[in-house]
Amino acid sequence: MAASASASLRHHLLLLRRPRFPLGPSPTFRTSYLPRRHQRLFASAPSSSTVENGEPSSPVEPSEGASVVDVNPPRGTRDFAPEDMRLRTWLFDQFREVSRVMAFEEVDFPVLESEALFIRKAGEEITQQLYNFQDKGGRRVVLRPEITPSLARLVIKQGKSVSLPLKWFTIGQCWRYERMTRGRRREHYQWNMDIFGMPKVRAESELLQAIILLFERLGITSSDVGIRVSSRKVLQAVLNMYSVPEHLFTEVCVIVDKLGKLTREEIEKELITIGLSSEAVQGIIEVLSLKSLPKLEEVLGSDVEAVADLKKMFSFAEQYGYADWICFDASVVRGLAYYTGIVFEVAFDRDGKLRAICGGGRYDRLLSTFGSEDIPACGFGFGDAVIVELLKEKGLLPDLSRQIDDIVFPLDEELEGPASSVASSLRRQGRSVDLVEDKRLKWVFKHAERINAGRLILVGKSEWERGMVRVKILSTREEFEVKAGELQ
Amino acid sequence: MAASASASLRHHLLLLRRPRFPLGPSPTFRTSYLPRRHQRLFASAPSSSTVENGEPSSPVEPSEGASVVDVNPPRGTRDFAPEDMRLRTWLFDQFREVSRVMAFEEVDFPVLESEALFIRKAGEEITQQLYNFQDKGGRRVVLRPEITPSLARLVIKQGKSVSLPLKWFTIGQCWRYERMTRGRRREHYQWNMDIFGMPKVRAESELLQAIILLFERLGITSSDVGIRVSSRKVLQAVLNMYSVPEHLFTEVCVIVDKLGKLTREEIEKELITIGLSSEAVQGIIEVLSLKSLPKLEEVLGSDVEAVADLKKMFSFAEQYGYADWICFDASVVRGLAYYTGIVFEVAFDRDGKLRAICGGGRYDRLLSTFGSEDIPACGFGFGDAVIVELLKEKGLLPDLSRQIDDIVFPLDEELEGPASSVASSLRRQGRSVDLVEDKRLKWVFKHAERINAGRLILVGKSEWERGMVRVKILSTREEFEVKAGELQ
Numbered sequence: 001m002a003a004s005a006s007a008s009l010r011h012h013l014l015l016l017r018r019p020r021f022p023l024g025p026s027p028t029f030r031t032s033y034l035p036r037r038h039q040r041l042f043a044s045a046p047s048s049s050t051v052e053n054g055e056p057s058s059p060v061e062p063s064e065g066a067s068v069v070d071v072n073p074p075r076g077t078r079d080f081a082p083e084d085m086r087l088r089t090w091l092f093d094q095f096r097e098v099s100r101v102m103a104f105e106e107v108d109f110p111v112l113e114s115e116a117l118f119i120r121k122a123g124e125e126i127t128q129q130l131y132n133f134q135d136k137g138g139r140r141v142v143l144r145p146e147i148t149p150s151l152a153r154l155v156i157k158q159g160k161s162v163s164l165p166l167k168w169f170t171i172g173q174c175w176r177y178e179r180m181t182r183g184r185r186r187e188h189y190q191w192n193m194d195i196f197g198m199p200k201v202r203a204e205s206e207l208l209q210a211i212i213l214l215f216e217r218l219g220i221t222s223s224d225v226g227i228r229v230s231s232r233k234v235l236q237a238v239l240n241m242y243s244v245p246e247h248l249f250t251e252v253c254v255i256v257d258k259l260g261k262l263t264r265e266e267i268e269k270e271l272i273t274i275g276l277s278s279e280a281v282q283g284i285i286e287v288l289s290l291k292s293l294p295k296l297e298e299v300l301g302s303d304v305e306a307v308a309d310l311k312k313m314f315s316f317a318e319q320y321g322y323a324d325w326i327c328f329d330a331s332v333v334r335g336l337a338y339y340t341g342i343v344f345e346v347a348f349d350r351d352g353k354l355r356a357i358c359g360g361g362r363y364d365r366l367l368s369t370f371g372s373e374d375i376p377a378c379g380f381g382f383g384d385a386v387i388v389e390l391l392k393e394k395g396l397l398p399d400l401s402r403q404i405d406d407i408v409f410p411l412d413e414e415l416e417g418p419a420s421s422v423a424s425s426l427r428r429q430g431r432s433v434d435l436v437e438d439k440r441l442k443w444v445f446k447h448a449e450r451i452n453a454g455r456l457i458l459v460g461k462s463e464w465e466r467g468m469v470r471v472k473i474l475s476t477r478e479e480f481e482v483k484a485g486e487l488q
Numbered sequence: 489m490a491a492s493a494s495a496s497l498r499h500h501l502l503l504l505r506r507p508r509f510p511l512g513p514s515p516t517f518r519t520s521y522l523p524r525r526h527q528r529l530f531a532s533a534p535s536s537s538t539v540e541n542g543e544p545s546s547p548v549e550p551s552e553g554a555s556v557v558d559v560n561p562p563r564g565t566r567d568f569a570p571e572d573m574r575l576r577t578w579l580f581d582q583f584r585e586v587s588r589v590m591a592f593e594e595v596d597f598p599v600l601e602s603e604a605l606f607i608r609k610a611g612e613e614i615t616q617q618l619y620n621f622q623d624k625g626g627r628r629v630v631l632r633p634e635i636t637p638s639l640a641r642l643v644i645k646q647g648k649s650v651s652l653p654l655k656w657f658t659i660g661q662c663w664r665y666e667r668m669t670r671g672r673r674r675e676h677y678q679w680n681m682d683i684f685g686m687p688k689v690r691a692e693s694e695l696l697q698a699i700i701l702l703f704e705r706l707g708i709t710s711s712d713v714g715i716r717v718s719s720r721k722v723l724q725a726v727l728n729m730y731s732v733p734e735h736l737f738t739e740v741c742v743i744v745d746k747l748g749k750l751t752r753e754e755i756e757k758e759l760i761t762i763g764l765s766s767e768a769v770q771g772i773i774e775v776l777s778l779k780s781l782p783k784l785e786e787v788l789g790s791d792v793e794a795v796a797d798l799k800k801m802f803s804f805a806e807q808y809g810y811a812d813w814i815c816f817d818a819s820v821v822r823g824l825a826y827y828t829g830i831v832f833e834v835a836f837d838r839d840g841k842l843r844a845i846c847g848g849g850r851y852d853r854l855l856s857t858f859g860s861e862d863i864p865a866c867g868f869g870f871g872d873a874v875i876v877e878l879l880k881e882k883g884l885l886p887d888l889s890r891q892i893d894d895i896v897f898p899l900d901e902e903l904e905g906p907a908s909s910v911a912s913s914l915r916r917q918g919r920s921v922d923l924v925e926d927k928r929l930k931w932v933f934k935h936a937e938r939i940n941a942g943r944l945i946l947v948g949k950s951e952w953e954r955g956m957v958r959v960k961i962l963s964t965r966e967e968f969e970v971k972a973g974e975l976q
Binding site for chain 1: 556557558559560561562563565566567568569570573574576577588589590591593594595596597598599600601602604605619621622623624625627629631638641642644645646651655656661663665667675686688690693694697701704803804806807808809810857858859860890892904905906908909911912915916918919920921922923925926935938939
């Protein structure tokens with residue numbers, strides 16, 4: 001796309017266009033009182049066609065001493081112009097439709113949460129990149145990095161008033177703060193589905209069906225994405241075999257999750273540093289390389305929960321009809337501290353690099369960390385960015401152009417009143433009506449094409465005197481007169 | 489509602505229930521590492537049936553030294569449990585449907601913005617209550633208090649690439665920070681509709697139609713709410729009459745907007761303090777009391793823009809068919825610094841006190857304060873809270889209970905597999921299916937009632953052996969067998 005060229009052209013135009021102060025009756029909007037640090041000229045435009053701001057801004061002092069505000073959103077965040085918003089709405093509608101057929105209820109939470117909900121010591125990336133700060137009342141707060149703790153909080157608050165299981169979903173924005181952000185996002189939207197109160201792997205199997213139903217709706221096939229499934233109980237069993245102290249479990253999980261990002265040597269070193277024997281480390285690395293369930297059973301024995309859980313899930317997958325989509329891969333551990341059982345991740349392969357679309361798992365002991373009784377739970381988070389990349393790559397994005405039923409256009413100024421009543425009546429009937437004025441007819445026709453208008457309704461003097469308006473069907477170029485009162 | 493009693497009962501139960509640590513294989517979730525300031529027991533539950541947190545919390549140290557997280561959202565913010573979310577979704581759908589018939593396009597912005605966008609010196613309440621802070625990179629940022637500046641920012645960024653007029657809407661959360669919040673909210677959602685590039689009052693007239701179409705959809709009549717309309721040009725004309733310096737205009741607007749909150753004497757004092765003569769003050773107060781357009785014309789003369797604009801709007805109102813809904817009231821000024829022309833507010837009368845639902849106006853000179861060329865613009869913000877109060881009071885809230893098509897229930901454990909395939913097939917057909925297990929049949933029937941299920945589909949052993957399932961239509965109690973493969 002030539003978006004980057006046009007963006008810099010726009011940038012150039014903006015620089016040429018001198019900041020202008022209101023000359024009229026009101027000096028209200030003088031901005032010279034802005035602190036100097038806000039006096040930033042338009043930062044360099046983003047390099048993609050979207051309105052994302054991941055580029056370093058280059059503050060320039062305006063030449064006339066005028067205060068000029070950065071027109072980009074804060075670094076690492078996005079605006080959604082109409083075409084971006086149509087795409088987002090379409091995607092969220094898919095999330096909602098799948099959640100509906102799965103009989104999940106929608107919930108929502110403030111994007112600002114208490115920091116305490118997210119304080120965990122296991123060294124997870126997510127807690128090291130908190131977008132946290134102190135509010136004016138001295139409270140530690142955070143733009144939430146994930147939604148699961150808020151869900152757990154609400155489940156506890158609802159207490160005995162709800163009947164289990166709960167099946168909840170939510171779509172919300174999540175934040176992170178990295179100092180070094182070279183084009184990386186600081187926010188994304190996430191679709192979460194969570195089940196509270198179902199201890200069996202039925203729950204995980206339901207979550208996987210939801211994810212696969214979504215892909216099916218989007219036209220994505222099992223050869224486009226891989227869903228890799230394992231269980232933290234696999235790692236737990238290995239640690240038990242080597243008598244590794246239980247309090248190291250979470251840290252081990254967080255470390256081995258970095259396999260693929262760090263080298264095997266670095267992982268081994270980290271595991272030794274927290275106190276594991278080199279035998280244990282080798283044992284872990286070996287088991288994590290397994291990709292066959294019978295082989296896992298051979299290594300761990302058939303009486304460990306991990307094996308039973310996974311076998312049950314794969315048997316369910318046959319019955320649901322999605323066995324093609326999933327595979328066992330012991331290297332899946334996930335980077336969140338609180339997972340306790342089944343874990344899974346969905347990714348697509350881009351030039352040999354896996355790009356994560358979705359991840360989830362069972363977290364049966366999260367609620368007790370908040371001081372409540374535990375309730376078995378599992379869930380997943382599904383981001384809004386990588387899926388769109390995949391859909392683009394596969395040419396699966398639908399046509400999301402604008403669509404308007406009618407344009408109403410008065411042919412001269414004295415017909416503005418009648419045009420109001422024509423537009424008003426059509427809108428009351430539920431038709432979308434763009435009321436256009438002060439333009440040439442040529443512009444109106446072009447506009448009609450741009451917004452895919454169905455009809456053009458011309459309010460002209462001679463017709464109106466006879467109580468009529470002129471209707472033009474834009475697809476067929478058919479034209480006729482209709483009584484204004486009978487227009488539908 | 490007895491919600492407050494049940495809330496405190498729940499609070500009591502939570503206190504009785506001792507915090508329990510995971511005893512199992514993983515001490516992962518020990519929370520004693522939480523800083524002491526986070527060790528807060530469940531704060532007192534909110535007093536309303538909603539899950540809003542506007543009450544002061546009362547931290548109690550847990551008896552066993554366990555760390556317990558506050559289950560309420562941050563003070564002044566709300567969770568949306570399923571029933572609250574259904575209401576919100578329904579309301580937002582109304583906003584979206586009206587925006588659609590008005591041919592507006594949806595846009596969105598980050599909830600976090602640069603503080604510079606909101607720095608204005610006129611003493612507005614909104615800028616005095618900014619939820620602002622410094623991010624880790626030293627940038628001044630803010631949880632946006634309103635959305636208009638973000639809209640303006642995006643219009644500037646889009647530059648010449650878009651054709652005017654732009655008709656945009658957005659629904660987003662806005663924030664404020666007050667130190668003294670006695671039950672006052674720190675966030676609310678706002679529906680904004682804005683038009684850029686239409687200099688005439690046609691734009692304002694379109695906005696009013698949108699608001700009135702919404703009320704009509706909701707069942708609210710012109711006797712329930714009042715839409716009061718004026719123009720800042722009225723005040724401008726009065727200031728011109730008394731030769732008040734132009735740079736005082738905005739401050740005067742912000743001060744006289746407090747009429748009703750402050751006494752007349754306090755307003756007069758403030759106006760004198762910023763430098764107005766007592767004649768000018770008397771002149772302002774007199775004109776602001778006018779509620780008749782002919783009278784205004786008498787006082788200001790017919791050649792001032794204020795009068796022409798207002799007359800045109802009231803004439804349009806006749807043609808649109810909403811003249812009943814609006815009235816002229818010179819005391820409407822609005823508290824935002826940037827308004828330049830028509831201003832309006834929508835309120836309902838509750839025990840003699842006006843509760844604002846919506847406010848808006850024309851802001852033709854906002855863009856130049858950001859260093860761009862001005863584009864004529866107007867818009868409104870419509871909150872999510874007061875409208876719901878009004879709907880409740882009028883009994884206009886729709887039935888928003890849960891609605892599920894089918895419950896699938898395997899009658900014993902070995903039928904869990906078949907139940908998966910039954911549920912899966914129905915979901916693929918677009919039906920919402922709750923797959924229930926490990927419950928007694930009695931519970932299932934109760935549950936079916938609670939979620940308004942249409943059918944109960946029982947997967948039993950003898951039927952399944954014949955390839956059949958048992959279907960019960962819950963409204964009619966009708967019961968029959970269907971071939972599993974033919975279930976629709």
